[in-house]
Amino acid sequence: MDITEQVTYNTVQKLKKEKNAIVLAHNYQILPVQHLADFIGDSLQLAQEAAKAKAEIIVFCGVRFMAETAKLLNPEARILLPVMEAGCPMADMLTAEQLIDFKEKHPGATVMCYVNSSVEVKAVSDICCTSSNAVKIIESLPPDEKILFVPDQNLGQYAAMKTGRNIIVWDGYCMVHHHKITLKDVDGMRMEHPDYTLMVHPECPPAIFNRADKVGSTKQMADFVRDNDKVVLGTEVGLIDQLSEMYPEKNIFPLSIRATCLNMKKTSPRDVLLSLIEEKHEIVIDPKIADAALKSVQRMLEY
Numbered sequence: 367m368d369i370t371e372q373v374t375y376n377t378v379q380k381l382k383k384e385k386n387a388i389v390l391a392h393n394y395q396i397l398p399v400q401h402l403a404d405f406i407g408d409s410l411q412l413a414q415e416a417a418k419a420k421a422e423i424i425v426f427c428g429v430r431f432m433a434e435t436a437k438l439l440n441p442e443a444r445i446l447l448p449v450m451e452a453g454c455p456m457a458d459m460l461t462a463e464q465l466i467d468f469k470e471k472h473p474g475a476t477v478m479c480y481v482n483s484s485v486e487v488k489a490v491s492d493i494c495c496t497s498s499n500a501v502k503i504i505e506s507l508p509p510d511e512k513i514l515f516v517p518d519q520n521l522g523q524y525a526a527m528k529t530g531r532n533i534i535v536w537d538g539y540c541m542v543h544h545h546k547i548t549l550k551d552v553d554g555m556r557m558e559h560p561d562y563t564l565m566v567h568p569e570c571p572p573a574i575f576n577r578a579d580k581v582g583s584t585k586q587m588a589d590f591v592r593d594n595d596k597v598v599l600g601t602e603v604g605l606i607d608q609l610s611e612m613y614p615e616k617n618i619f620p621l622s623i624r625a626t627c628l629n630m631k632k633t634s635p636r637d638v639l640l641s642l643i644e645e646k647h648e649i650v651i652d653p654k655i656a657d658a659a660l661k662s663v664q665r666m667l668e669y
Contacts (some may be wrong), residue, residue, distance in 0.1 A: 371398055374635045378402050381642040387423035389638060390415060390436070393584045394604035394630040395427050397611060402638050403427065406608070408584040409435075409481045410496040414667070416440050425641050427633050429454045430649075434485040437649045438660045439667075445649040448637035452629050454482055459538035460517035462486035468514060472534060475512040478504070479662065482540070483517055485651055489658035494666040497521055497568050497583035501528045503669050520544065524568040524575055543569035546624040547600050552577050555598050555621055565590055566600030566621065574600060591618060602627050 382388065382404075390412050391403035400406050405415045409432060416424060416436035423444045426433040431454050433447040465487055469477060479491035480500070488494055495503050504513065504525050513531060515522030517538030526533040547570055555564060565580040565587055575581045580590065584605050591597050591609050599606055600621035609618050641647065651659075 371635060374639050375402060378639055378642060385423055385642065386421055387425060387642060388419055388421040389425045389427060391427035392432065392630065393588070393608055394602040394627055395633060396604065396631055397607055398635045399427050399633055399638060400608060402635060408496065408498060410498045411585055412436070413439060413481070413663070417667070419443060423645070425638055427638060428452070429629050431457045431482055431484060433649045434651060435481060435663060437651055438485065438656055438663050441656070444645070446641045446645060447647045447649060448641040449632045450647045452632045454629060456482050456517055456538050456540045457484050460487055460536055462490050465490050465516060468516070468536065472512065472514055475514045475534070476507065477514045477516065479516050480518045480521055485655055485659045487516065488662050489655045491516070491662045492665070494662040496666070498585055499666065499669055500525045503666065504529045504531055506669065518569060520571050521568045523572050524581065540569040542602055542625050542627045543567055544571060547574055547622045549573055549577070551622045559596070559598060559619065562596045562598050562617070562619070563594065564598045564600065564621065570600055591616065601625065602630065604630060
C-alpha cells in the first residue's frame with residue numbers, strides 16, 4: 367500500500383469499530399477496495415455473509431442489486447452502497463412489468479430469476495439463483511416443469527444444456543461476458559497457452575462456454591485456481607487481479623483484458639471511507655416488494 371491507501375485503510379478500520387460496521391466486497395472490485403473488506407466473494411457468498419452479519423452497518427462494495435439482496439436478508443442492518451450509480455446493465459434489461467407479461471405468455475411456468483436482477487423482478491419471481499447454484503436448483507425441480515429463466519440468456523442456456531430441462535430464456539446478458547470475450551480470444555489463448563486450462567463464466571455465450579475446459583462461477587474459479595496452476599479465466603478481470611495477488615507463484619491469465627465491468631470499478635477506497643463517515647446512500651426497499659422478493663431469495667438459500 368502507498369501512504370494514501372494506508373491512511374484510508376487505517377481510518378476505515380477505526381470507523382468500522384466505532385460504528386459496528388463491516389465492509390463486503392465483490393471479487394470484481396478493484397484491489398484497493400478489496401483490501402478494505404471484511405469479506406470478499408461472489409454474489410451467493412456475499413448474500414450468505416450479509417444474512418448472518420451482526421453489524422449495524424454494512425457497506426456493500428458491488429452494484430445495486432447486490433446491496434438490495436443484502437437488505438432483503440438483513441433488514442435490521444443499514445445497507446450502504448458507496449456509489450449509488452453503480453448499477454448492472456443486465457438487471458436493467460428486465461423490468462417487473464416485462465416479466466409479468468412474459469409470465470402471461472407462458473402460464474404455469476416457474477420463474478427463476480438470476481440474482482443479477484432488480485428487487486422488483488425478484489418480487490414477481492418464484493425462485494432466485496446465482497451462477498454457483500442455478501444448475502443444482504433446476505435439477506431439484508420436477509423433471510417436467512417448464513422454467514422461465516431471466517434475465518441472463520447465457521446462464522439460462524448453460525443450465526438447459528447441463529440439465530436437459532425445458533427452459534425458456536429472456537434475451538438479457540452481461541455486457542462484459544457477452545461482448546468482451548470472443549472466439550478470437552479463445553483461439554489466441556489456445557495457440558499461446560496450449561497446456562493451460564481454460565475456465566469461463568456461464569454468463570459467456572454458448573459459443574464460448576462450449577469450447578472451454580471448465581465452466582464455473584467466480585467462487586468455483588477461485589476454488590479451481592487454489593488447487594491448480596496454469597489457468598486462463600474467462601471472466602471480469604477483477605477476479606484475476608485478486609487471485610494473482612493471492613497466488614503470486616501461479617500462472618493465471620485473463621482470457622480477455624477487455625473484460626472490465628465499469629460499474630464494478632466505480633467504487634474507490636475514498637467512496638468506502640465517505641460512506642462510513644457520512645452514512646449516505648442507504649438502500650431502502652418498499653416493504654411489500656421486500657416481502658415478496660425475500661421469498662424467492664430464501665428459496666435459493668435453502669439449497
